Amino acid sequence: MARALSTEKRTLIMEQAKKLFGEAGFAATSVSDVATACELPVGSIYTYFTNKEELVRAIVEEGWNDLRARLHEALATEESIEEKLELLVGTFFPELLADSDLITILLSEAVEFTGLEEKINELVELFEGILMPLIRSRPQFEEYRRSNLEAALMVYFLGTLEAVRITRASSLNVKPEDIIGFLRMTIQNVLGLKLNN
Amino acid sequence: MARALSTEKRTLIMEQAKKLFGEAGFAATSVSDVATACELPVGSIYTYFTNKEELVRAIVEEGWNDLRARLHEALATEESIEEKLELLVGTFFPELLADSDLITILLSEAVEFTGLEEKINELVELFEGILMPLIRSRPQFEEYRRSNLEAALMVYFLGTLEAVRITRASSLNVKPEDIIGFLRMTIQNVLGLKLNN
Amino acid sequence: MARALSTEKRTLIMEQAKKLFGEAGFAATSVSDVATACELPVGSIYTYFTNKEELVRAIVEEGWNDLRARLHEALATEESIEEKLELLVGTFFPELLADSDLITILLSEAVEFTGLEEKINELVELFEGILMPLIRSRPQFEEYRRSNLEAALMVYFLGTLEAVRITRASSLNVKPEDIIGFLRMTIQNVLGLKLNN
Amino acid sequence: MARALSTEKRTLIMEQAKKLFGEAGFAATSVSDVATACELPVGSIYTYFTNKEELVRAIVEEGWNDLRARLHEALATEESIEEKLELLVGTFFPELLADSDLITILLSEAVEFTGLEEKINELVELFEGILMPLIRSRPQFEEYRRSNLEAALMVYFLGTLEAVRITRASSLNVKPEDIIGFLRMTIQNVLGLKLNN
DNA sequence: TATGAATGAGACTTCATTCAT
DNA sequence: TATGAATGAAGTCTCATTCAT
Numbered sequence: 001m002a003r004a005l006s007t008e009k010r011t012l013i014m015e016q017a018k019k020l021f022g023e024a025g026f027a028a029t030s031v032s033d034v035a036t037a038c039e040l041p042v043g044s045i046y047t048y049f050t051n052k053e054e055l056v057r058a059i060v061e062e063g064w065n066d067l068r069a070r071l072h073e074a075l076a077t078e079e080s081i082e083e084k085l086e087l088l089v090g091t092f093f094p095e096l097l098a099d100s101d102l103i104t105i106l107l108s109e110a111v112e113f114t115g116l117e118e119k120i121n122e123l124v125e126l127f128e129g130i131l132m133p134l135i136r137s138r139p140q141f142e143e144y145r146r147s148n149l150e151a152a153l154m155v156y157f158l159g160t161l162e163a164v165r166i167t168r169a170s171s172l173n174v175k176p177e178d179i180i181g182f183l184r185m186t187i188q189n190v191l192g193l194k195l196n197n
Numbered sequence: 198m199a200r201a202l203s204t205e206k207r208t209l210i211m212e213q214a215k216k217l218f219g220e221a222g223f224a225a226t227s228v229s230d231v232a233t234a235c236e237l238p239v240g241s242i243y244t245y246f247t248n249k250e251e252l253v254r255a256i257v258e259e260g261w262n263d264l265r266a267r268l269h270e271a272l273a274t275e276e277s278i279e280e281k282l283e284l285l286v287g288t289f290f291p292e293l294l295a296d297s298d299l300i301t302i303l304l305s306e307a308v309e310f311t312g313l314e315e316k317i318n319e320l321v322e323l324f325e326g327i328l329m330p331l332i333r334s335r336p337q338f339e340e341y342r343r344s345n346l347e348a349a350l351m352v353y354f355l356g357t358l359e360a361v362r363i364t365r366a367s368s369l370n371v372k373p374e375d376i377i378g379f380l381r382m383t384i385q386n387v388l389g390l391k392l393n394n
Numbered sequence: 395m396a397r398a399l400s401t402e403k404r405t406l407i408m409e410q411a412k413k414l415f416g417e418a419g420f421a422a423t424s425v426s427d428v429a430t431a432c433e434l435p436v437g438s439i440y441t442y443f444t445n446k447e448e449l450v451r452a453i454v455e456e457g458w459n460d461l462r463a464r465l466h467e468a469l470a471t472e473e474s475i476e477e478k479l480e481l482l483v484g485t486f487f488p489e490l491l492a493d494s495d496l497i498t499i500l501l502s503e504a505v506e507f508t509g510l511e512e513k514i515n516e517l518v519e520l521f522e523g524i525l526m527p528l529i530r531s532r533p534q535f536e537e538y539r540r541s542n543l544e545a546a547l548m549v550y551f552l553g554t555l556e557a558v559r560i561t562r563a564s565s566l567n568v569k570p571e572d573i574i575g576f577l578r579m580t581i582q583n584v585l586g587l588k589l590n591n
Numbered sequence: 592m593a594r595a596l597s598t599e600k601r602t603l604i605m606e607q608a609k610k611l612f613g614e615a616g617f618a619a620t621s622v623s624d625v626a627t628a629c630e631l632p633v634g635s636i637y638t639y640f641t642n643k644e645e646l647v648r649a650i651v652e653e654g655w656n657d658l659r660a661r662l663h664e665a666l667a668t669e670e671s672i673e674e675k676l677e678l679l680v681g682t683f684f685p686e687l688l689a690d691s692d693l694i695t696i697l698l699s700e701a702v703e704f705t706g707l708e709e710k711i712n713e714l715v716e717l718f719e720g721i722l723m724p725l726i727r728s729r730p731q732f733e734e735y736r737r738s739n740l741e742a743a744l745m746v747y748f749l750g751t752l753e754a755v756r757i758t759r760a761s762s763l764n765v766k767p768e769d770i771i772g773f774l775r776m777t778i779q780n781v782l783g784l785k786l787n788n
Numbered sequence: 789t790a791t792g793a794a795t796g797a798g799a800c801t802t803c804a805t806t807c808a809t
Numbered sequence: 810t811a812t813g814a815a816t817g818a819a820g821t822c823t824c825a826t827t828c829a830t
Contacts, residue, residue, distance in 0.1 A: 002437070002813035003808060009814095025306055027224035030799060043816050046801070107359070109222055109306045117367045151360065151375035152383075158363065159356020162304070163348065166355065170314045178345035182352060185340065189387070227824060238791050239826090240593070249825070419700055421618035424803060435812050436805090446804070501753070503616055503700045511761045538776075545754065545769035546777075552757065553750020556698070557742065560749065564708045572739035576746060579734065584780070593792035594829060600793095621820060634795055637822070 010048045012038050018059045022101025026056060026110045053113045056105060060114050063102045067095060068122070084130050086195045089184050093160065097176040100168050103161050124153045134191060156183065207245045209235050215256045219298025223253060223307045250310045253302065257311050260299045264292065265319070281327050283392045286381045290357065294373040297365050300358050321350045331388065353380065404442045406432050412453045416495025420450060420504045447507045450499065454508050457496045461489065462516070478524050480589045483578050487554065491570040494562050497555050518547045528585065550577065601639045603629050609650045613692025617647060617701045644704045647696060651705050654693045658686060659713070675721050677786045680775050684751065688767040691759050694752050715744045725782060747774065 016037040020029040031052055035042040049055040071092045078084045096103070106116050128149060135141040135149075160179055167174050184195055213234040217226040228249055232239040246252040268289045275281045293300070303313050325346060332338040332346075341349070357376055364371050381392055410431040414423040425446055429436040443449040465486050472478045490497070500510050522543060529535040529543075538546070554573055561568050578589055607628040611620040622643055626633040640646040662683045669675045687694070697707050719740060726732040726740075735743070751770055758765050775786055 002435075002811080003815075005814070025224075027222075027306060031801085032799080041816055042800090043802085043818095044814085047814060047816090052800070107304070109224060111363070117363055117369060120363065121369070148371065148375040148379055151371045151379045154360040154363070154369075154371060155356035155376060155379060156352065157356070158359035159352030159354070162355035162359050163351040166308070166314055166317065166351070172314060172318070174345065174348045174351060178348035179352060182345055182348045186349075228826085229824075232792095238593075240791050240828095243826070244789070419618075421700060425805085426803075429813095437807095437812050438810095440805070441810070501698070503618060505757070511757055511763060514757065515763070542765065542769040542773055545765045545773045548754040548757070548765060549747065549750035549770060549773060551750070552753035553746035553748070556749035556753050557745040560702070560708055560711065560745070566708060566712070566745075568739065568742050568745060572742035573746060576739055576742045580743075593790080594794075596793070622822085623820075632795055633821090634797095634823090635793085638793060638795090643821070 005048070009038075009040070009044070013040070013045060013048055013055070014059050014062070017055055018063075018101050018105065021056060021059070021110075022104045025108060026105065031055075053110075056110050056113050057115075060102070060105060063099065064119055067092070070095075081130060081134055082193050082195055085187055085191075085193065088127075089180060089187065089195065093180055093183065094176070097160070097164050097179065100164055104165050104168070107161055107165050120154060120157055123157050124150055127153050131191070156186070206235075206237065206241065210237070210242060210245055210252070211256050211259065214252055215260070215298050215302065218253060218256070219301045222305060223302065228252075250307075253307050253310050254312075257299070257302060260296065261316055264289070267292075278327060278331055279390050279392055282384055282388075282390065285324075286377060286384065286392065290377055290380065291373070294357070294361050294376065297361055301362050301365070304358055304362050317351060317354055320354055321347055324350050328388070353383070403432075403434065403438065407434070407439060407442055407449070408453050408456065411449055412457070412495050412499065415450060415453070416498045419502060420499065425449075447504075450504050450507045451509075454496070454499060457493065458513055461486070464489075475524060475528055476587055476589055479581055479585075479587065482521075483574060483581065483589065487574055487577065488570070491554070491558050491573065494558055498559050498562070501555055501559050514548060514551055517551055518544055521547050525585070550580070596639070600629075600631070600635070604631070604636060604639055604646070605650050605653070608646055609654075609692045609696065612647060612650070613695040616699060617643075617696065622646075644701075647701050647704050648706075651693070651696060654690065655710055658683070661686075672721060672725055673784050673786055676778055676782075676784065679718075680771060680778065680786065684771055684774065685767070688751070688755050688770065691755055695756050695759070698752055698756050711745060711748055714748050715741055718744050722782070725784075747777070 013034065017029070017034045020033055020037060024033075031045050032042055034055070035045050038044075045055070049058060071087075074087050074091065075084060078087055106114055106119070111117070131149070160183065163174065163179050164176055166172065167176075187193060188195055210231065214226070214231045217230055217234060221230075228242055229239055231252070232242055235241075242252070246255060268284075271284050271288065272281060275284055303311055303316070308314075328346070332341060357380065360371060360376050361373055363369065364373075384390060385392055407428065411423070411428045414427055414431060418427075425439055426436050428449070429439055432438075439449070443452060465481075468481050468485065469478055472481055500508055500513070505511075525543070529538060554577065557568060557573050558570055560566065561570075581587060582589055604625065608620070608625045611624055611628060615624075622636050623633055625646070626636050629635075636646070640649060662678075665678050665682065666675060669678055697705055697710070702708070722740070726735060751774065754765065754770050755767055757763065758767075778784060779786055
């Protein structure tokens with residue numbers, strides 16, 4: 001039998017590519033760059049990925065699936081709205097924000113191969129599902145219901161991601177913790193809930 | 198005597214390039230593409246701009262300066278916080294959001310040539326300047342002061358821009374008006390101000 | 395003891411390769427394409443054939459040998475010139491023309507690996523052998539004898555093959571039957587023989 | 592003003608490419624090979640031709656157009672069928688057959704980019720136009736009319752071209768003159784005309 | 789100043805063949 | 810014997826920029 005496709009090699013390629021795409025950008029990183037970083041011949045990249053696009057797609061998809069899987073698993077164990085929101089703000093977002101390469105890739109050029117749109121949609125729907133009972137039960141949220149909860153959630157999510165990307169390689173002194181802090185505060189103030197960190 | 202460089206040509210180049218960069222992306226648009234769109238020889242691009250980078254830089258800089266100039270001029274005529282905020286939310290942002298090419302360019306790939314960071318900083322500082330008196334005067338905003346007003350503003354601004362970019366070529370049914378609506382509502386609720394549209 | 399190479403597999407490979415080489419061309423068909431069409435691993439191709447060239451060679455050689463064997467066998471049972479020619483025109487050529495993949499391979503690119511030249515020579519000699527008695531016996535064929543019977547036969551044979559190849563994937567409404575019809579008519583008119591279909 | 596596209600360079604590229612495509616085949620000749628033969632950088636090939644396909648296309652088209660133009664011009668000055676046929680057989684075909692690179696290219700792999708089909712069609716129609724009056728006037732050609740004059744002409748034309756191609760790099764002692772001789776003899780015998788060389 | 793052909797590095801990708809398993 | 814991952818040379822093409830005219 002021939003050598004089996006090496007999971008390690010595949011992982012190595014994805015790691016190195018993610019780093020390079022994140023740091024230098026998708027367009028600015030050549031397949032050769034990736035190969036060099038892996039100390040692998042160029043051809044090998046193509047035994048693991050059909051082409052450059054598939055490579056980004058795989059990076060994003062596997063990164064996101066991983067995050068989502070852990071989120072849904074954790075979510076299943078929590079009952080109250082507060083606990084669920086705390087999970088998002090206390091665990092999911094910190095994890096996501098720590099992965100600035102993934103964020104940069106999600107946000108930049110390759111939107112077409114990256115499906116940012118659908119990922120955001122997913123989060124929006126998840127959040128809506130969590131918040132709906134609350135919103136329905138309180139008349140003062142009427143306005144949110146009528147107006148665009150969707151727009152609001154997009155702004156918060158995308159703003160959070162962008163803030164991390166921009167902040168990253170710049171002199172700005174805003175840190176992921178600050179952003180998480182803001183999100184937590186907003187949830188508490190706007191929804192009138194008390195999260196217990 | 199040498200003829201002066203034609204302002205018209207320069208403007209034409211910037212317009213066409215902005216359109217192409219916005220629609221297809223900076224990396225995916227060649228200098229020749231720009232020349233073709235202008236019905237101008239490639240060489241001409243280089244008599245007006247040192248290189249491709251300078252061209253984006255100019256597009257972003259002039260677009261932004263224009264926006265900023267009009268904003269500051271208008272701001273000078275308004276006195277109250279409410280009026281100033283209304284100006285931002287009722288005029289500045291709608292104008293900015295209408296320019297989806299500029300937004301796409303600001304946000305994508307070319308961050309390095311684009312100075313998104315400093316533009317956001319500028320807005321943040323402007324906003325802080327407007328809000329500071331209010332925040333100082335009301336103890337319940339204490340929390341905002343300590344925590345990250347900066348982070349908050351970045352999330353709102355960048356989220357707004359990203360939402361427009363993502364929404365643009367996608368099936369999402371969120372529209373610029375919805376986003377503006379959300380911003381206005383947020384200002385009113387969070388700051389306890391009444392904007393009169 | 396080592397298992398013998400499977401004849402079935404070898405045949406399968408040759409069939410699929412012939413189809414692909416015929417349809418898409420030798421250069422445009424990769425060894426992997428062949429393997430895929432066979433639902434066989436690439437390596438298998440190389441246990442049956444030294445390399446891609448040997449594969450074409452084998453396809454052509456075996457296809458041709460088969461045709462020739464049947465022709466010679468049949469020819470042995472026929473006595474008269476008329477019967478022999480009828481065999482060629484009524485059986486051999488129709489069979490050959492039905493195999494458009496073989497024809498395409500014989501004629502295209504890979505002439506070097508294909509030995510078209512010698513195949514044509516073979517046919518020419520066979521034909522000359524059949525016709526010589528006739529030609530010698532009739533003074534009006536003098537001209538043919540002096541001039542180039544060889545050239546004539548090459549034109550007829552190669553023209554027939556090319557016509558089938560060209561006709562194949564095109565809008566031309568010439569069909570193999572038409573070509574056979576033309577050959578039969580020509581034999582009758584030029585040689586003054588009556589073939590009885 | 593910039594340098595004008597050099598006709599000489601374009602011609603040089605076409606000449607070298609024609610030679611290489613003719614000798615080694617289209618697939619076996621790389622664009623780099625062409626560039627090297629021209630002592631030109633690879634990029635330059637692409638300032639004169641969109642891609643490799645366009646290059647063959649241009650070679651074939653210009654070669655064929657040239658031939659055709661001269662043929663039609665000459666044809667216009669001839670009145671009788673005999674003179675017209677003599678022109679074809681005495682001038683056009685010899686010229687075409689002398690250009691074995693063109694013939695090889697026309698016949699091999701690149702049929703798709705080469706339009707052999709339409710070229711043959713053109714010749715067939717031209718010939719039919721010349722012969723029709725003759726055929727209509729003589730009852731013994733009835734058979735030709737019903738059956739496939741088209742098939743016949745295709746076999747003669749394609750056979751002629753193929754014979755030259757095959758003959759070319761092989762040990763066969765059939766020469767273009769022999770083929771032309773055969774064609775002339777056939778015309779005289781079949782049509783009962785006397786061509787005066 | 790204006791032009792656009794010229795350049796050549798470098799991008800992505802394919803593929804025949806080998807060889808570890 | 811069977812497998813199919815590994816390889817790396819080579820192929821086609823693009824493109825920012827220069828510079829002869």
